[in-house]
Amino acid sequence: MAKIQIGGIIKTGPLALIQVLGLPSTPQAVAAVMAALGAEGISANAVVQCRDYAGGFSLALTVAQDRREQALRVVRRAATALQARAVEEQSPVALVAVYGPHFSDRPAIAGEMFSALARAGIEIRMVTTSISTVACVVAAQDLERAEAVLKETFLLPP
Secondary structure, eight states, X not given: OOOOBOSXXXXXXXXXXXXXXXXXXXXXHXXXXXXXXXXXXXXXXXXXXXXXXXXXXXXXXXXXXGGHHHHHHHHHHHHHHTTOSEEEEEEEEEEEEEEOTTGGGXXXXXXXXXXXXXXXXXXXXXXXXXXXXXXXXXXXXXXXXXXXXXXXXXXXXX
């Protein structure tokens, strides 16, 4: 199969992955966590929310590793106020992404990316996408290897 053309690869790290498990099923829950981080001047560079198996929500986000401790305090405080089930953290992690135009019209990109990382034994800890980007969070020690695998998998511009 011919390599798929992409615009490039982005990598960001070191990061901390923070997960809030068992948030209540209310519109205010995710807003409360994100507003609390924003009030402390902490940016989340990747955010994913989904319904969990118990009918609540789980929220996963990444923050810069040097803001990890402060972000954990803020998120734990918000999670306690919301009566969330747990807050978990993994660090250091990193984000690696492929980007290009019109990814929403090209369904093979995510499958190729995740398959290549899986063949290399690189665990994907979180996935986030946009119209032009497919990104995943991996262990920080796997970042350079993940980038090399993606360079082998996709056709990059000269």
